């Protein structure tokens with residue numbers, strides 16, 4: 203019997219460790235928070251009954267995250283804790299009773315939204331942002347200062363009368379609007395969309411390139427202020443002070459005289475949260491008085507002076523009417539469940555994404571099943587289960603389609619992805635239209651008077667089939683289109699004409715080579731002076747360029763070998779579109795570095811990474827992206843990590859500091 207219990211405890215610990223890893227390190231949880239919390243609670247109860255199986259490493263006693271090898275590790279001066287949580291009011295009342303019992307005096311609470319993102323601790327010294335660190339394992343975290351500095355509502359310097367040294371703690375999160383924007387861009391660039399704002403926010407903070415982090419549009423909210431100086435006596439006041447010094451605090455906090463007021467706040471936001479522009483997963487309740495907080499103290503994992511009341515994802519049952527399939531502009535197929543309309547989380551839901559074939563199989567979905575639909579962290583509702591009791595005898599399992607619903611081409615399934623694609627990228631209607639929409643988009647050829655609707659009309663009227671056709675359009679052809687006025691037709695023609703001045707790198711992005719996003723296009727244009735040069739490059743040569751891996755290289759060569767694409771490029775060139783780099787983007791100053799490869803790592807202080815790479819190129823060298831035997835020089839800034847170690851192991855790579863690099867140029 204005890205053996206069984208010990209095994210049960212150990213299995214639960216192992217399982218929870220794995221989920222922590224999926225959630226914190228991979229940003230890809232495989233179960234819902236509710237399921238996770240239920241397992242954790244089960245373990246907690248078993249451990250309480252069986253103290254003989256105590257283990258300091260148990261997930262019940264430790265914060266779930268970890269430090270990574272990708273950033274410098276920093277030890278927290280003040281530990282970062284987790285929060286006890288629960289899904290019902292009984293537990294909240296229990297918590298209040300314990301608090302009252304310890305304090306034996308009136309207690310005030312602050313109720314706050316529990317923002318669903320990633321926590322951060324930021325150190326300020328003399329009013330300047332000094333260091334930003336993730337929670338990690340609670341004792342030590344990843345130092346991600348450059349990434350946090352890109353977040354626009356986090357002040358780099360503050361004004362007022364504040365302690366010389368203090369920490370603010372807060373949550374970094376993504377608004378739904380910015381989350382949608384990111385996914386739209388990913389779709390345009392041929393990547394899978396991200397799952398939900400929380401994982402995307404957390405993942406964004408771990409990107410190595412802070413310019414890329416900036417593009418994500420992260421937000422912050424500060425919910426704790428820590429210093430050794432006493433500037434206030436309550437948590438509430440501290441936050442108001444923080445606000446006056448320039449920090450963003452939540453607009454929805456409430457000071458509560460008693461638990462009933464807390465409950466009111468919780469009940470209100472359980473409904474109203476759907477109208478916020480961001481995700482919350484519950485309400486945090488804190489004891490307001492700082493001296494009372496001190497008296498209450500901490501358990502191994504959480505403060506006793508705070509607790510979280512979490513919201514359950516709403517779940518409803520409805521009937522599956524049929525499964526249809528959408529073809530995206532990149533050719534990706536998305537199965538969609540069409541549902542009998544049902545009210546869920548404040549909106550009427552008629553459709554739910556089924557993501558891919560594997561998910562349909564895992565659900566074992568049959569025609570006309572009654573399904574459970576949930577709106578959790580994801581924006582789009584998802585089907586989480588089937589009510590087997592209501593399944594009609596003899597109903598058939600859903601069969602995934604074999605051919606493209608738009609053009610009939612047989613679908614392909616990419617090896618390492620669960621998704622099906624229509625490979626007919628040049629003639630499948632949504633893909634043809636998608637490519638033209640991409641071509642005129644702001645970051646490509648920027649023909650802003652030409653909207654997607656007009657492009658669809660032009661395509662239906664058989665006036666355009668690929669970007670080169672735009673340049674043959676006349677005003678007379680545009681005028682008969684629906685809702686087309688003389689003036690807008692004129693603007694479109696002028697916009698098309700003006701796009702001939704758009705530089706090569708943007709054209710490269712615009713022609714829609716799969717996996718060639720903005721950054722890759724820039725790198726390509728830097729390394730290859732014209733489309734001709736690019737055509738002549740082999741896949742091996744392409745992968746020498748930083749940021750270009752095998753998958754991208756193959757996609758580029760395939761694109762540039764296709765006769766239809768070549769014809770389109772010929773025509774674009776004939777119309778005067780820039781298919782060569784302009785002058786002096788790549789002037790060569792010397793050939794000092796000819797045949798030599800460089801890589802920069804760590805925090806650079808004499809120049810930025812972009813400047814450094816440009817210097818290498820201007821002196822005839824090449825930048826590569828990984829440490830290998832092909833690398834000649836590794837230039838290291840402050841806090842260089844794994845790349846330096848690897849270079850030292852290889853042994854043939856010369857390691858330079860920034861000054862030595864400059865000296866090398868001048869030699």
Ligand SMILES: NC(=O)c1ccc[n+]([C@@H]2O[C@H](COP(=O)([O-])OP(=O)(O)OC[C@H]3O[C@@H](n4cnc5c(N)ncnc54)[C@H](O)[C@@H]3O)[C@@H](O)[C@H]2O)c1
Nearest residue numbers: 221222225231233234235238284285314316317321425486
């Ligand atoms: N689905 C999974 O596989 C999986 C795995 C691990 C963890 N989880 C989820 O994460 C939870 C554990 O994570 P945790 O330790 O970060 O606890 P938590 O997320 O439940 O609570 C602590 C965190 O809340 C955040 N927070 C947001 N608003 C706040 C506010 N106003 N005041 C204070 N803190 C605020 C802070 O970042 C803090 O670190 C689990 O209970 C589970 O729900 C899920």
Ligand SMILES: [Zn+2]
Nearest residue numbers: 606609624630
């Ligand atoms: Zn198709």
